[in-house]
Amino acid sequence: SHIRVGTFQFFAARGDTNGVRALADHVIARHYPDISIAERPYHALLERVVARQADLVARWLLIGFIHGVMNTDNCSISGETIDYGPCAFMDEYNPAQVFSSIDEMGRYAYANQPQIALWNLTRLAECLLPLFSDAKDKAIEQAQFILGDFAEKFTTAYQAGLRQKIGLFTARDGDEALVQDLLGAMAKNQADFTLTFRHLADAAGDPAVDKVRDQFTDPAAYDEWAARWRQRLTEEPQSAAERQAAMRSVNPAFIPRNHRVEAVIAAAMNNNDYAPFEELLIVLSKPYEDQPEFAAYAEPPLPEQRVLQTFCGT
Numbered sequence: 573s574h575i576r577v578g579t580f581q582f583f584a585a586r587g588d589t590n591g592v593r594a595l596a597d598h599v600i601a602r603h604y605p606d607i608s609i610a611e612r613p614y615h616a617l618l619e620r621v622v623a624r625q626a627d628l629v630a631r632w633l634l635i636g637f638i639h640g641v642m643n644t645d646n647c648s649i650s651g652e653t654i655d656y657g658p659c660a661f662m663d664e665y666n667p668a669q670v671f672s673s674i675d676e677m678g679r680y681a682y683a684n685q686p687q688i689a690l691w692n693l694t695r696l697a698e699c700l701l702p703l704f705s706d707a708k709d710k711a712i713e714q715a716q717f718i719l720g721d722f723a724e725k726f727t728t729a730y731q732a733g734l735r736q737k738i739g740l741f742t743a744r745d746g747d748e749a750l751v752q753d754l755l756g757a758m759a760k761n762q763a764d765f766t767l768t769f770r771h772l773a774d775a776a777g778d779p780a781v782d783k784v785r786d787q788f789t790d791p792a793a794y795d796e797w798a799a800r801w802r803q804r805l806t807e808e809p810q811s812a813a814e815r816q817a818a819m820r821s822v823n824p825a826f827i828p829r830n831h832r833v834e835a836v837i838a839a840a841m842n843n844n845d846y847a848p849f850e851e852l853l854i855v856l857s858k859p860y861e862d863q864p865e866f867a868a869y870a871e872p873p874l875p876e877q878r879v880l881q882t883f884c885g886t
Contacts, residue, residue: 573602573603573649573650574648574654575595575598575599575602575648575649575650576644576645576646576647576648576649576654577644577645577647577649577692577693577695577696577699578643578644578645578646578647579595579649580592580595580596580649580696580699580700581644581695581699583595583699584698584699589702589703592699592700592702592703593703596613596614596617596700596703599617599649600613600617603620603649603650604616604617604620607620612704614700614703614704615704615714615718617700618693618696618697618700618715618718618719619718619721621649621651621693621696622693622718622719622721622722622725623721623725624650624651625647625651625689625692625693625722626686626689626722626725626726626729627651627725627726627729628651628652628653628689629685629686629689629726630686630726630729630730630733631729631733632653632685633682633683633685633686633730633733634730634733634734634737634822635661635766635824635827636661636662636665636682636765636766636827637659637660637661638659638660638661638662638669638670638671638672638680638681638682638685639653639656639659639680639685640656640657640658640659640660640671640672640675640680640882641655641656641657641658641672641674641675641680641884642679642680642685642688642689642692643692644692644695644696647689647692647693647696649696657882657883657884657885657886658671658672658673658674658675658882658883658884658886659671659672659882659886660672660830660879660882660886661765661766661827661828661829661830662682662765662766663764663765663766663829663830663872663873663878664762664763664764664765664872665755665758665759665762665763665764665765665768666682666759667681667682667683667755667759668681668682668683669681669682670682671830671879671880671881671882672881672882672883673881673882673883673884674884686723686726686730689722689726690719690722690723693719693722694719697715697716697718697719698715700715701715731743731747731748731751733822734748734751735747735751736818736819736822737751737769737772737819737822737823738750738751738754738769738772738801738819739772739773739776739805739815739816739818739819740804740805740808741808741810741815741818742808744804744807746804747804750797750800750801750804753797753800754797754801757788757793757794757797758787758788760790760793761787761788761789761790761793761794762788762789763787763788763794764787764872766823766824766825766826766827766870767783767787767870767872768784768787769819769823770820770823770824770825770870771783771784771786771787772784772819772823773816773819773820773823774816775798776805776812776815776816776819777812777813777815777816778812778816779802782798784798785798820860821860822860823860824859824860825859825860825861825862825863825870826855826856826858826859826863826866826869826870827856827859828852828856829869829872829873830873830878830879830882831873831877831878831879832852832869833852833879833886834879835848836848836849836852837886851866852869854866855869
């Protein structure tokens, strides 16, 4: 559904507690019916939405997605991605990347998305306070306790996803540092986010086929990391084929790159030609498959093709 944090704010801003309660009851019945019999269903509702948003934003980061306009009216209670008009997928990895033309201060930059999600969830908690307790201080304390789980839930989902992206099936000390070192090297070397991880999957299957280093302006930075990565892989029993298949299932070969999106919009608007759009849609319907006939769609933009801003109409 399209119920948002902003929907709750609509009633809360008018002091309409009955409206907030009616909406909360509807959301529980519509999306979380199992908590209707909970001792404290409204607390359980906030817990569920916190968990859904933590998981959702982790998934965004794991594929290089930037929503672009994460206000409370674009934050879904069901935990789905909605209203992402000026969204974009990164080409080169940059934690501070912003594309949205209306995000002039970088509030919704790639790496800021978790903290903005928590900000939105805090606004939801404020709306629900009258349903928590008649004693405001007690209600605030209860809400803060629930909101305090967001960071751990997000970090757990994000770190698990990162381990999967580099082919690790178990969690061990040093894994987080290993992944962060890769991301740091990618940022310093303008490595393409999607291709780095996709090629890493290929390298996991056959060390002789290692195109990852081509993504780095200084390939030696990758070589140093790769030596540690391969050593870590020896500590797990999976075969190279098993690891490659698992990595391919979480590292897409194709994303809707900005220059491709811009091209299909231009073709449709300027020439009433929707064929490029239809073809792009075919490619993106199977993002984790190689699709050799569409290999060009996996390539990053040439310098003159780069799109630096996206808009609400995108």
